[in-house]
Amino acid sequence: MPYTLIIGNKNYSSWSMRAWLLLKFAGTPFEEISINLYSGDSQSKVKALGGQTGLVPVLKSGDTTVWDTLAITEFLYESFPKIWPASSQARARARSFCGEVHSSLSHLRDAMPMNTRGRHRQAPITPDVTNEVQRVSDIWTYCAENYDGPWMFGEFCGADIIFAPLASRFLTYDVTLTGVAYEYQQKLLAHPLVVEWFELGLKETACIEKFELPGIK
Ligand SMILES: N[C@@H](CCC(=O)N[C@@H](CS)C(=O)NCC(=O)O)C(=O)O
Numbered sequence: 186m187p188y189t190l191i192i193g194n195k196n197y198s199s200w201s202m203r204a205w206l207l208l209k210f211a212g213t214p215f216e217e218i219s220i221n222l223y224s225g226d227s228q229s230k231v232k233a234l235g236g237q238t239g240l241v242p243v244l245k246s247g248d249t250t251v252w253d254t255l256a257i258t259e260f261l262y263e264s265f266p267k268i269w270p271a272s273s274q275a276r277a278r279a280r281s282f283c284g285e286v287h288s289s290l291s292h293l294r295d296a297m298p299m300n301t302r303g304r305h306r307q308a309p310i311t312p313d314v315t316n317e318v319q320r321v322s323d324i325w326t327y328c329a330e331n332y333d334g335p336w337m338f339g340e341f342c343g344a345d346i347i348f349a350p351l352a353s354r355f356l357t358y359d360v361t362l363t364g365v366a367y368e369y370q371q372k373l374l375a376h377p378l379v380v381e382w383f384e385l386g387l388k389e390t391a392c393i394e395k396f397e398l399p400g401i402k
Pocket residue numbers: 193197198199200201222223227228239240241242252253254255287
């Protein structure tokens with residue numbers, strides 16, 4: 186296998202989802218090593234496999250080990266250029282938006298842990314969370330209005346993948362978007378690779394209590 190991907194629980198690990206989708210989208214075969222996260226020794230298992238932070242995802246290719254999702258994205262881009270848009274300007278925009286997901290949106294990510302099988306869950310919605318949801322909606326609206334084609338930058342690419350777990354979170358916590366942002370979220374949730382990831386998550390039995398927020402009564 187040209188690649189080995191170390192990932193966490195499909196139901197809960199948003200960064201794992203992104204790396205897995207990137208490899209699937211690239212169309213390359215890969216071996217998958219799954220770690221049950223937050224299980225006591227999960228970080229030491231990841232470190233033993235070469236992930237220096239103990240966090241997933243970790244990608245291995247020959248002698249090269251890459252951790253951190255943006256580093257993995259850029260590493261794969263070197264072999265699979267379709268991961269970013271072809272135009273330099275669009276690529277810069279895509280990287281900027283994806284950088285925001287990676288380094289910002291922390292209120293949203295903390296309040297709404299990814300739980301792909303969860304539905305009608307209640308997240309603590311603070312003004313910061315509301316602002317970050319609005320930011321995602323604005324990004325999706327901007328892309329729909331400025332690029333031709335069904336996906337953020339026209340053709341499906343890494344930007345759609347980096348944003349996919351947000352579409353999942355909005356579904357889990359009943360965050361209702363409107364207009365083109367809503368339409369894009371629905372398209373993303375129906376993308377065959379996203380559906381495949383969700384189906385694999387449904388087969389998992391591990392339950393991580395802290396990511397199981399209460400349902401709406
Ligand atoms: N900045 C890292 C974040 C990785 C991360 O937070 N991974 C989570 C799963 S989504 C993890 O490994 N959690 C396990 C733990 O904290 O013990 C990236 O982009 O890959």
